Amino acid sequence: MGRKTIEMKLVKDKASRQVTFSKRRNGLFKKANELVTLCAAEVAIIAFSPGGKPFSFGHPSMEDVSERFLNADPMPKPRGDDPNQEGGMQELNQELTEVLKQLEIEKKRGKELDKALADQSTCIFKKPITQLNKDELMNLKTALEKLHEDLKSHLSEIEASASLLLLNKAIEKSDN
Known part of the structure; x- marks a missing residue:
C-alpha cells in the first residue's frame, strides 16, 4: 500500500485534524533539521496546534533567528560563549x-x-x-x-x- 495524495483543504474532524497536525509538524521539523545539517542554514519555525499549543524549532535558537530576521541583520552575531x-x-x-x-x-x-x-x-x-x-x-x-x-x-x-x-x-x- 503506497502513499496517497490528499486534497489540500481543511480537515473537518477535530481529532483527525490534530493527528494530521502532529504528523505534518514532525515532518516539517525533520525537514528543517535536515536543512540545517546539510546547508548550515539558520532556521526558525513556529506552529500553533489546532488546540492553540505552540511548537517551535530553531537553529541556532529561536531568539537568534527571530532577532536577525526582525532587525534585517545580514550576518549572525558571533557568540564566543556558546559552545x-x-x-x-x-x-x-x-x-x-x-x-x-x-x-x-x-x-x-x-x-x-x-x-x-x-x-x-x-x-x-x-x-x-x-x-x-x-x-x-x-x-x-x-x-x-x-x-x-x-x-x-x-x-x-x-x-x-x-x-x-x-x-x-x-x-x-x-x-x-
Whole structure:
C-alpha cells in the first residue's frame, strides 16, 4: 500500500485534524533539521496546534533567528560563549538525523520480525523441547546464545539512541 495524495483543504474532524497536525509538524521539523545539517542554514519555525499549543524549532535558537530576521541583520552575531553555536549544535543535529534514520530502519526490522513470528514455518524446531535429541538440543542452545548476544547488542544500540534523543531534547529546551 503506497502513499496517497490528499486534497489540500481543511480537515473537518477535530481529532483527525490534530493527528494530521502532529504528523505534518514532525515532518516539517525533520525537514528543517535536515536543512540545517546539510546547508548550515539558520532556521526558525513556529506552529500553533489546532488546540492553540505552540511548537517551535530553531537553529541556532529561536531568539537568534527571530532577532536577525526582525532587525534585517545580514550576518549572525558571533557568540564566543556558546559552545553549541557552530560545531556542537551541528554535530548534535547530524547525530539526531542518524538516530532518526536508525529508528526508521528499526521500525522496518520490527515489522519484518512481526511477520516472521506470524509465519510458523520459520520455526527451527517443530517438536516440543522434551522430544529433541542431543544434537538438536545443542543446536537450540547455540541458537539461543546467539539470540541472547544479538538482543544485548541491540539493547545497547537502543539505549544509546535514546540517550542521544534525550540529550537533544534537553538542549532544545535550554535553547527555548
